[in-house]
Amino acid sequence: MNIALAALAFSFAAASAWAADPATALHRAGRLSVVKEVAVVPVDPDDAAWAATPSIALVAYPQSAVPPGLAGEGAAPLAVELKALAGGGRIAIQLSWPDRTIDNGRPDDTDSFADAAALQFAVPARDGRLPYIGMGEPKKPVEIWFWRNGKGSEKLTARGFGTLDKRQGPPPETVARREGGSWRVIFAGPLPVRTGPLPVAIALWNGADQGRAGRKSLTAWHLLRVAGLPEEPATLAALAGEAAIAGKPERGKALAANNGCEACHQLPGGEPTDAGPDLSLTGGLHWPGYLRRSIREPSGFVVPLPHYAEESKPAFRTSLMPRLDLNARDIEDIAAYLHSLR
Structure with a gap:
């Protein structure tokens, strides 16, 4: 199972308790x-x-x-x-x-x-x-x-x-x-x-x-x-899946540090940087589903600033953030950490 399918399966499992209602x-x-x-x-x-x-x-x-x-x-x-x-x-x-x-x-x-x-x-x-x-x-x-x-x-x-x-x-x-x-x-x-x-x-x-x-x-x-x-x-169930979060914030914080997220993103206690979007309040602004996708597929949607993306292909903006070598649980834990920031 590739990482995208694994992440999807994990997110589905995390939301399963919500599916009934x-x-x-x-x-x-x-x-x-x-x-x-x-x-x-x-x-x-x-x-x-x-x-x-x-x-x-x-x-x-x-x-x-x-x-x-x-x-x-x-x-x-x-x-x-x-x-x-x-x-x-x-x-x-x-x-x-x-x-x-x-x-x-x-x-x-x-x-x-x-x-x-x-x-x-x-x-x-x-x-x-x-x-x-x-x-x-x-x-x-x-x-x-x-x-x-x-x-x-x-x-x-x-x-x-x-x-x-x-x-x-x-x-x-x-x-x-x-x-x-x-x-x-x-x-x-x-x-x-x-x-x-x-x-x-x-x-x-x-x-x-x-x-x-x-x-x-x-x-x-x-x-x-x-x-x-x-x-x-189906729409309500999908929205519930977007809102569900089952990761461990402390482990996600350690993973974010180990993967160098602070080099491009402002995080609590980190040095100021504008290489990427400020994430210090990201949990108050974004749903967990968006956070998971941003980690899994950095180029899925890129905030429209020139220095956030590679502009060599105008038809599809490629994020300067690399795709990280993470499994589904890693992604869920980092998303849980980001979701805690507000």
């Missing part, structure tokens, strides 16, 4: 939440439905994979609360997060930036593989609902960093409100997918910290289970 397993792992159903989704922050809706607690981590990021600046993770209501083919999502200042951005000052927030949606794939958290991939586009303080909202699409385009159709409705030292922003619009569960991720920009482009904080993908959206059992 994948939705419950995803919920217990903090990866899936059920959206409350209403007749009409509210946009008014004072609507009583919001007070009656439980919050989903998420964490937004500093983006550090591509510049300009927040790496090395001591930016702390942000606690984000998400509430969601759905009905009549529409969804409303409320975000709340701390921000001590109100920033609008001034058009006459190129060094002035506005507070902003975005929701990123993906189509759930049958194989459970979610798009790269950083604005999708060439073959796995994402839909983005974007709000900027003082400038309203936009509906966009992206296929990776630096690929934003306007998306057809009206932008989402947005209402923003300040409450103490926090923002509360409501987005509302048609459901962006036809099948469930709905993958959503959040990005936040702080104008006071020159937030723009990649200078943002972002969450991992989270699944929303919406009444009326049909779900394929």
Whole structure:
């Protein structure tokens, strides 16, 4: 059995305990939440439905994979609360997060930036593989609902960093409100997918910290289970497999050190380096399945920076990270170590 098949078999075995009830397993792992159903989704922050809706607690981590990021600046993770209501083919999502200042951005000052927030949606794939958290991939586009303080909202699409385009159709409705030292922003619009569960991720920009482009904080993908959206059992089972992790972090840490991962990647306690993506918070941003694939097949998806890949074959970017001589258990243990970093 070759290493790819062995790793697949090991991952399947690790997820076997989840297979009987994948939705419950995803919920217990903090990866899936059920959206409350209403007749009409509210946009008014004072609507009583919001007070009656439980919050989903998420964490937004500093983006550090591509510049300009927040790496090395001591930016702390942000606690984000998400509430969601759905009905009549529409969804409303409320975000709340701390921000001590109100920033609008001034058009006459190129060094002035506005507070902003975005929701990123993906189509759930049958194989459970979610798009790269950083604005999708060439073959796995994402839909983005974007709000900027003082400038309203936009509906966009992206296929990776630096690929934003306007998306057809009206932008989402947005209402923003300040409450103490926090923002509360409501987005509302048609459901962006036809099948469930709905993958959503959040990005936040702080104008006071020159937030723009990649200078943002972002969450991992989270699944929303919406009444009326049909779900394929195979998709839920595959997503459960992506979320499952059964390795030993301590052994994975030793393997990462023995294989020289710190030479190209920032890891806790290591020397700063930009030869490869910063991995010091990678467990907070990526699902275990993505981590396993990145170790097993470094060129499967390469973060789009020139010095991360060999550019001699533009049609297929080859990662500068070599394929390591690892067995399936080694891969699972390194993935478990990376998953612990947050």
